[in-house]
Amino acid sequence: MLSVLLLRARRPVPVAELTDWMWPVGKAPDDPAGALVTYRKRIVHALERMDAPPRIRYRDGSYQLDVDREEIDFHEFGRRVDTARAAARDGDHASAVRELASAIDDLWTGTPVPDLHGDRAANWRQMVVSESLVPAHSALFTSLGALGEHGQVLRRLADLPVELRQSLTMVKHRLAAQHGAHRFHEAHSYYLDQRKRLRDDGSLDEADELTRFQNELRARHHEHRVTVSARVPPPRAAEVPHLLPHDVTDFTGRETLLQHLDRITVDATGRPAATIAVLAGDPGVGKTALAVHWAHLAASRYQCGRLYHDLNGFGEGPVAHESDVVNDFLTALGVTAESVSPLSARKARLRGLLSGQRALVVLDNVRDHDQIRHLLDCLSNCTVLVTSRSRLPDLVRRGASTVPVQPLTYTEGKAWLAKWVGQRASAEAAAASDLVALCGGNALILKIVIERTRSRPGVALAEFADELRDEHTMLGLGGRGPESSVRAALGWSYHAMSPAEQRLFRLLGTHPGPDVSIDLAASLAAQDRKDVQRKLEALVDFHMLSQPESLTRYRLHDLLRRYARELAAASDERQAAVRRLLDFYLTSSQNADRVTAPNRVPVAIAPPSVGVVPVEFADPDSAMRWVARERANINAVMGYASDNGLHEFVMKMPSMVGEIFQRLGHRDDAIAGLRMSIQSGRLAGDVYEEACAWGNLGFHQLAAREFEAARDSLVKARAMFEHIDDPIGIAVTDLKVGRLALEQGDAGRAVEIQLSVLRTFRQLRSTGEEAVTLYRLAQSYRRMGNLTEATTYARAALRLAEQLGADHTKGCAFTELAEIHLERGELTEAKACCERALRIHENSDSNQMGTIHLTLAHVHVNMGNTADAELCARRALTYYRSSHDISGQAKAQRVLAELLHGQARHEEAAELWALALSSFEAIGNQRAATDIRERLTEIPAAPSIPADRTESIQHPSAWYRSV
Structure with a gap:
């Protein structure tokens, strides 16, 4: 739908026309108009991430996208081609080449609008190729020929699809380039082949036209005319050696x-x-x-x-x-x-x-x-x-x-495969894509795969893809001869390295993650960091490792990873190396947890293996950055440990990184790790670890507003802690149960539970948990409307957090104080508390940053600063999205919609209200959903442009309280 609207930018497109573009005859949904409404909502939601999103209007049964045509590749393509033709007419072929090459290479990538399957789209694709793409190529080849760049013409022609390359226009361009490059024997042979093909196809007129063109070229280069004889080969100068191997006939890309x-x-x-x-x-x-x-x-x-x-x-x-x-x-x-x-x-x-x-x-x-x-x-x-x-x-x-x-790009690999397997690539498009992806851009593997598919035309491409997914099969492709198998090709590089470099390469095969830091590599090898860095650089020199993103990170290509894993599996060091790998991540993550939550009860772990040097952190920011950078590796290592029954690691690791993942907006990763931890605790018979995992899972489910699931998890956790008589575990679980009551609207019950928990933590002298409980009590009292008690507990939480150096709790206490000041109408104090909270939570907690900015938006609304309020609301929405907080997103969208509606930006307001409505309904907040439906009914009657946009927001304090 978006493709069609872009092609028809700033023009109304009727529903019937959209249907013809998007679906083949008989394949459209029962209610295409309803489907388009749903698609429009999704498109608007996606476009909202842009700084200045274009608008999609619906009027009189038609959709229209308001966007400049110059921003659309297809229209920009036409503009550049027109500019190039004008330059060529003036004799400026260099400028023409630049414009045409940029248009073709940068803008025309792949098949136009491939996701449109309607007959209208198919006809349009055929039309634009013949009327836009082919003439553009032809103009480019003409200007390149005028500049004497015949080699570039031949290279570009070789990359064209077969059906384009064999058109008469392109055949003539190739002949002209061969003559221009003085490759007369090659040109004559090509001419004979093409003339025969045209005659065999019944295109006699085109064959005659080609003969006339060839005679013109030969006359133009009469001093180099070639006399072809079946008996006398063309003479070759003996003193000019030509030792090059045969050219690669199927060369693609590059x-x-x-x-x-x-x-x-x-x-x-x-x-x-x-x-x-x-x-x-x-x-x-x-x-x-x-x-x-x-x-x-x-x-x-x-x-x-x-x-x-x-x-x-x-x-x-x-x-x-x-x-x-x-x-x-x-x-x-x-x-x-x-x-x-x-x-x-x-x-x-x-x-x-x-x-x-x-x-x-x-x-x-x-x-x-x-x-x-x-x-x-x-x-x-x-x-x-x-x-x-x-x-x-x-x-x-x-x-x-x-x-x-570098490895072939996906596009280059797909083009190479399509060139040789023909219609099978389009008939089995998904399997062809899988084959190209599995080859990872390695030309050797792709070439072997192409040969295998061509020699077995009756076998489905999906079977070849399944075959490649097996590591040993891929490494054995190609046979047993010299350099014929993939394994042999890799082996020559491996054996060229020193024994110490070979050992490090093998050890890297034990790491299941996507990349490797110097710190991890040093712990894997149990060697000095600088010495290991030198070996890593040597592996880079041998192209056994790459550094695609950072000078301190190293990556194994998928093929080399498989080879390294195979070598590691046969190594006597494998088991010890895996132990060091797990110890490095577990101990480094514990260090990060200690810095970001210094007053939480630490998770007990064994000392790391000899040779492991974990990462140390000077402050919470550096710890958060490390976890964010290593997240993919941590997830991969947890999955590997779970699959291989390494329960001790799996039980401990999610507790180290789960809350940091939550703050970074990766709740799904935290939940996945905790489910693995629960399974490992059960298999290992460790009731305490399983109880901790259930409690932490309930915490994340509560944050995701999955209240019933959270209740079930917390009930299981509490029962287990009671079974092993762990008062701290029971109190921590009860604190989460109190928060669950608050989120479900029972603030009184929440206060009752939290006061009991507070007494327990004070008896047990658990000051870190005490500070958190004080903050939660302030939150509960504020929602009850008791701002006096809320202030008392918020300030107590702030004092204790400052004594303990618990920055995260301190930031939360400032945020809560800001909310209290706001409800009291103390706007200056509320703004100051927000600013202090921002300084603490910056780069460390996306969800808290969303809450702070949303509070600031309310402050600015009450101060009459509409522009600042809108900016803060947009920032809040961004942070809530990064933390996947649906409730927060809905609140921010609702506030933003009110602000836009007050500025007579009714269509934008309606779209945001619609998004908020969908979210509130999804999380079961029917009261908010009902309020938004009522607001939506007011839009048609809204005045077009109010005299004063700030004054158009009636009673901001009352509006804030309703939100």
């Missing part, structure tokens, strides 16, 4: 890298430069294919010759030596190596032969700098392209340019 190689291999005049470029990347990522393909495209620039040698730095068999390369190159240049002796003389002869015009030299599969260091002296006048699994930093110090070869 356009940016190919263009980058074009730029760094020429000098300021555009001529080939004497330089070194290093293509470095993971095993199997496609470095050799890229190097060979680019070399073929650039071959016409190097009239002195194209030389190639595989140095076998990573592979079965002997590593190639300098003398092997020198001898082979001399032979290719017409000199018998045996006639020149010794090696120094042969090197001098090679240097002399290559000292004239530039030659292109590809040194493939280089192990390290030492393997080619002296050889490069002979190639000082050449363009040298090196491929290696190592980054070769010594070459960089010699002035070489490093070109990192």
